[in-house]
Amino acid sequence: MQTPILSMRGITKTFPGVKALQDVNLDVNRGEVHAICGENGAGKSTLMKVLSGVYPHSSFEGEILFEGEPCHFSNITDSEKRGIVIIHQELALSPYLSIAENIYLGNEQASRGWVDWQKTNLEASKLLARVGLSENPATPIQHITVGKQQLVEIAKALSKQVKLLILDEPTAALNDEDSGHLLDLILHLKGQGVTSIIISHKLNEIRRVADAVTIIRDGKTIETLRLEHGISQERIIRGMVGRDLESLYPDRDPQIGEEVLRIEDWSVQHPQDSTRMVVQNATITVRKGEVVGLAGLMGAGRTELAMSVFGRTYGHATSGRVLKNGREINTTTVPHAIENGLAYATEDRKHYGLNLIEDIQRNVSMAGLRKLVKRGWVDRNQETLVAEGYRKSMNIKAPSVAAVVGKLSGGNQQKVVLSKWMFSDPEVLILDEPTRGIDVGAKYEIYSIIATLAAQGKAIIVISSELPELLGICDRIYTLAAGRVTGEVPIEQATQETLMHYMTQEKE
Amino acid sequence: MSALRESLGFLANRLRQVGIFVALILIVLLLQGLTDGILLQPQNVTNLVVQNSYILILAIGMVMVIIAGHIDLSVGSIAGFIGAVAGVMIVHWGWSWWVAIPACLLVGALVGAWQGYWIAYVGIPAFIVTLAGMLIFRGLTLITLKNQQITPFPDELRALGGGxxxxxxxxxxxxxxxxxxxxxxxxxxxxxxxxxxxxxxxxxxxxxxxxxxxxxxxxxxxxxxxxxxxxxxxxxxxPIVLVVLAVLVVGYSAVMANSVFGRHIYALGGNLHAAELSGVKTRGVTFRLFVNMGVLSALAGLIFTARLNSAQPAGGTGFELDAIAAAFIGGAAVQGGIGTVAGAMIGGLIMGVLNNGMSILGLGTDYQQLIKGMVLLLAVAFDIFNKNRSGAGGVGKWFTFRRRTSPSADSRPVAEEKEPVAAAK
Known part of the structure; x- marks a missing residue:
């Protein structure tokens, strides 16, 4: 069991001005599940790109031994030929093609230039059976859930006779059930002799599947922990951030005041399907200085509730009232919602939160641009000063506020999103999955920012799929199930078990 | 020592960004040599300005449309249509120029509002709406002119074109x-x-x-x-058109860089959803953008008609392609979000200088088209090559007009940022 299938020695990869990887070593044993941990920007993805040939052999120093032989990949095709397949976080599937077509995309089952559909579908269904997916291979990808799409990606990898499977944050977009299934599959494949490397932020998952963990920080290997010598969560966190986190959540002394926002009897129809109610008669309140959590499983209607309140950006035939400080307010458009002191930081910051090709200052000023207008023109010096202020106070790691946002790490991008909404000076902030795709160290910073905002008297609603996170930062938690509010739990009484109880309780 | 190195590195970085400007100067010098100095003779320089003014005016509006992530194929037809309208108003109806010019600009605005309505409020892609507009307004031009040219125009209007x-x-x-x-x-x-x-x-x-x-x-x-x-x-x-053009370039550059409207245009092209969720009234901005394009097309049509001293059925044909080419050579991004008015002006001048220089050399339209096509392709290829290497903005970025700040704030820190910034930590 202890023969290394992969051995990366002294990998150094330099980009002009930056040493992204410095003398990194990685040994992966045959048939194990090897986790790689590290903060965003630590160099995990770069290392995997080096391994899979995205960066050609000539562009880095060091050597790669796969099954004992040195590798000189100049592109991904080379590495796939040897049985190394990488599945990226953003799935590379074509939504309009069928499952089978996607599996064999670029590797079509053809004879003399013509696709053999019978063979394609037959082989595809065999692969689907191996990954435990019972779908017709002719189903278009867009008609299956993200969790199932992830399994299709793995089936695609299996079709390439994979020996080493690399998964980059495979569960980031999945719910608990799908994540569990995926992790089981990884263990199942391990039984069939497939070695896996899994990049993940979720420490509980790592503990569940990994035989070994390699921690990378600032482009260097910190250490490799093996199961037989014990893998502890504390040790991983310490390795990743380079310091002990006394607590995962900052201490707060909540000063809760009057009720600020009341969403009353709120109902939302599905935008396409008028027979489906996505949110039904929901009533929630939040008070000054309070952090309120919205817990719920996938499809419970949390994001839909928030977005329909924030300028009707989701749904159809929305009904109900929004009251601020006891008076009904107009939130039918985003400008009205912002004017009335609401802010909504989306769960999908790349698609809905940021202009990735613009710099930090322009992103920060976007929602509050009118505050910078003097005599009809935007005061750009003031804009720079404002952005610079947030860069310092939020600890956004960037050389200057003229840095393009698309190049920042997830945590820093999230800080830019938060800066944008803080600059719009809202009374109520709705934060949707504020720490999704962010590493542990940056998460703590985001929690601290939330705590500071609450201490300043803002009313905050946090939507999160991670129950420990809600338990760590909220004062009160609502649970949603199938569009209804099924519970309201003060933090003193809240445990993961009670919340889960309400979250799975679908009323008739 | 390190300060010197820093500023040298800065220079290398900037030189790439000003590449298109350098290209313009090289093309001018090359043609100046090939034409034995005719290119830069005072009379020819004046001609160059006057000949290209209407394309440059269209390019201003076009780069804005492109930055917002749209395209406008109808500007040539609109320019032709407005020429026809001007002919009817001034020559047939006898309106004076100071009534007819604002009236024509108003008609341009209405045409723009018509297209803007379909694009912004109905949600039909601009490519389709303006392709339809290209046909519709060419048809209206022919109907208005009854297939015959209208001429001559009074001196006051002609001054707008050649005065x-x-x-x-x-x-x-x-x-x-x-x-x-x-x-x-x-x-x-x-x-x-x-x-x-x-x-x-x-x-x-x-x-x-x-x-x-x-x-x-x-x-x-x-x-x-x-x-x-x-x-x-x-x-x-x-030339009077140069004054008009200068006012437009300075004004629109300021609008794009420092007005809320301009900033919303960039936001729209950069990420439509994010702009919407940040409270940008995306439909209103798109609508106003096309109204603006309509007005500029009308102005270009007036200048063109004034210069020819005749409103012609085929007037303005192909202008849209020159304007689009100018915007892209000037560094506008096909996906939107990137581009500048100044860049589009340089792009337009490159095309104009090539046209003029090659005509002086006696090259036929066959070779002229071939060379202009290659220049467009190479300019955009160069831009994409740069972007792939650095992920930075377009080459026109440096030319951003700035009312209150120096260009450095806008410069993308390119050299030091090949990877996520946190990796540098």
């Missing part, structure tokens, strides 16, 4: 003094403004470009302005 500012020295001097005054004045205003902005940025302790670069840049720009002034002054002075 010059009055010669205050009464034609006795070698140099035309009003032009000298305007040119030197504009150069001085430019220098004062640049230095003042730099001071403000120093005072607020904001990022600034290295002094060597700054002074080279403004010195060179000022020199070019003075050379241009001299060339125009030694022929017939300042």
């Amino acid at each position: 010059f500012l009055p010669d205050i020295s009464g034609g006795t001097s070698v140099l035309e003094w009003l032009t000298v005054i305007l040119g030197v004045g504009a150069t001085a205003a430019f220098l004062v403004q640049e230095v003042r902005q730099r001071r403000i940025r120093l005072k607020f302790n904001l990022e600034n470009e290295p002094p060597a670069w700054f002074f080279t840049k403004i010195g060179f720009s000022a020199l070019l302005m003075l050379v241009m002034t001299f060339l125009l002054a030694s022929y017939r002075g300042t």
Whole structure:
């Protein structure tokens, strides 16, 4: 069991001005599940790109031994030929093609230039059976859930006779059930002799599947922990951030005041399907200085509730009232919602939160641009000063506020999103999955920012799929199930078990 | 030592961004040599300005449309249509120019509103709406003109196309003094403004470009302005269209960089959803954008008609392609979100200088088209190559007009940022 299938020695990869990887070593044993941990920007993805040939052999120093032989990949095709397949976080599937077509995309089952559909579908269904997916291979990808799409990606990898499977944050977009299934599959494949490397932020998952963990920080290997010598969560966190986190959540002394926002009897129809109610008669309140959590499983209607309140950006035939400080307010458009002191930081910051090709200052000023207008023109010096202020106070790691946002790490991008909404000076902030795709160290910073905002008297609603996170930062938690509010739990009484109880309780 | 290295690195970085500007200068020098100095003769420089003015005006509107992530294929037909409308108003109905010009611009605005409605509020892609518009307004041009040209136009309108500012020295001097005054004045205003902005940025302790670069840049720009002034002054002075164009370029550059409307256009093209969720009234911005394009198309149509002294059924044909080419050569991104008015002007001038120079050389339209096509392709290829290497903005980025700050704030920190910034930590 202890023969290394992969051995990366002294990998150094330099980009002009930056040493992204410095003398990194990685040994992966045959048939194990090897986790790689590290903060965003630590160099995990770069290392995997080096391994899979995205960066050609000539562009880095060091050597790669796969099954004992040195590798000189100049592109991904080379590495796939040897049985190394990488599945990226953003799935590379074509939504309009069928499952089978996607599996064999670029590797079509053809004879003399013509696709053999019978063979394609037959082989595809065999692969689907191996990954435990019972779908017709002719189903278009867009008609299956993200969790199932992830399994299709793995089936695609299996079709390439994979020996080493690399998964980059495979569960980031999945719910608990799908994540569990995926992790089981990884263990199942391990039984069939497939070695896996899994990049993940979720420490509980790592503990569940990994035989070994390699921690990378600032482009260097910190250490490799093996199961037989014990893998502890504390040790991983310490390795990743380079310091002990006394607590995962900052201490707060909540000063809760009057009720600020009341969403009353709120109902939302599905935008396409008028027979489906996505949110039904929901009533929630939040008070000054309070952090309120919205817990719920996938499809419970949390994001839909928030977005329909924030300028009707989701749904159809929305009904109900929004009251601020006891008076009904107009939130039918985003400008009205912002004017009335609401802010909504989306769960999908790349698609809905940021202009990735613009710099930090322009992103920060976007929602509050009118505050910078003097005599009809935007005061750009003031804009720079404002952005610079947030860069310092939020600890956004960037050389200057003229840095393009698309190049920042997830945590820093999230800080830019938060800066944008803080600059719009809202009374109520709705934060949707504020720490999704962010590493542990940056998460703590985001929690601290939330705590500071609450201490300043803002009313905050946090939507999160991670129950420990809600338990760590909220004062009160609502649970949603199938569009209804099924519970309201003060933090003193809240445990993961009670919340889960309400979250799975679908009323008739 | 390290300061020197820093500023050299800065220079290398900037030089790439000003690549298209350097390309324009190289093309001018090359054609100047090939044409035995005819290209830069005062009379030809004047011609160059007048000939290209309407394409440059269209390019202003077009780059804005492209930055917002749209396209407009109808501007040539609209320009032709407005020419026809002007012919009917002025020649057939006998309206005076000062009634007809605003009326024509208003018709342009209505045409723009028509297209903007379908694009912004109905949600039909601009490509389709303006492709339809290209046919619709060409048809309306033919209907309005009853398939015949309308001519002649009164002198007041013709001055818009080929007129010059009055010669205050009464034609006795070698140099035309009003032009000298305007040119030197504009150069001085430019220098004062640049230095003042730099001071403000120093005072607020904001990022600034290295002094060597700054002074080279403004010195060179000022020199070019003075050379241009001299060339125009030694022929017939300042063409009226140049004044119109200068006002538009300065005004629209300021709008794009420093107005809420302009910033919303960039936001729209950069990420439509994010803009919407940040409270940008995306439909309203798109609508206004096309109204604006309609007005500029009308202005271009008026100038073109005035220059030809005739409203023609085929007037304006193909203008849209020149305007689109100018915007893309000038560094606008196909996906939107990136581009500048100044860049589009340089792109338009490259096309204009090539046209003019090759005509002087006696090259036929066959080779002219071939060469212009290659230039467009290579310019955009160069841009994409740069972007792939650095992920930075387009080449036109450096030319951003700035009302209160120096260009450095806008410069993308390219060289030091090949990877996520956190990796540098």
